[in-house]
Amino acid sequence: MANAKQLQAIVEAILFSAGEPLEISRISQAIDVEDELTQQILMNLGAELDERNSGICLLKLGDKYQLSTRSKYGDYIRKVLEVKKNAPLSQAAFEVLAVVAYNQPVTKAFIEQVRGVDCSGVIATLCQKKLIEEKGRLELPGRPLVYGTTPDFLRCFSFTSLEDLPELPSNEETDRQLSFDTNEEGLPEKSEETQEENSAEE
Incomplete structure (x- = not known):
């Protein structure tokens, strides 16, 4: 030896x-x-x-x-390598990355329901930059893909593990945007407060 x-x-x-x-x-x-x-x-x-x-x-x-x-x-x-600097991430990319990082594994539908807009392009960009990746599929109709962060994500942000993620600011809006329970379809569950608001509007 x-x-x-x-x-x-x-x-x-x-x-x-x-x-x-x-x-x-x-x-x-x-x-x-x-x-x-x-x-x-x-x-x-x-x-x-x-x-x-x-x-x-x-x-x-x-x-x-x-x-x-x-x-x-x-x-x-x-x-020496004549490598061009990567284009900085857009605000939308940072938002999607935050949703994935704090809630992973998540579906595309989950991300879009949290942000309220189509996120196909942003998700593709983050996958291309190897900051997020496909983590498998949910055992649901259509078997939607789920996404999570990568080792490159940890390295880029100088984290050793996901436990190093900073705590989210303690405010209601941030909590509603980035931290949700999910239903059987992999989508954010509506809170009782939101359901009551919707009922009142109806």
Whole structure:
């Protein structure tokens, strides 16, 4: 069996080659050690990269790990690779992303009922940017797709997990827009207050 330094070098090579976040279990299987040891190796690797001010850092994305360049060197990297800066997200995109992040998994119909407008284009854009993705289908007539956030979403907003999402402001309007119970069709449930308002209007 390789010694600790060799194992760390192997893990670094695996993460570099993968180019995407990897679960600890996959890394453990590759180097034939227990998950606890892999966790320690990853911690040591991350600390070493930070200690020597490497241009590479180790990111923890939920229960996965990935090697990445440090964001402060992004401008230099773009100059070499001639990568154009991504267009900033629109206000509509941020709103849809918030609805998905705080209520996932959600259907397109849920998002549109919360926002009150068609969201097909915005959802497609967020999927293209890999900030949200399809998470499966509901066992309902028509089997609608459900969406959730991705590891790229966590990385872009510097979160390690969804638990890092900031708490929503404590006001009624925000609560009604971003946090709903859903009915059997995957749509937001109307509150008793809303139902009473509708009855009064009728």
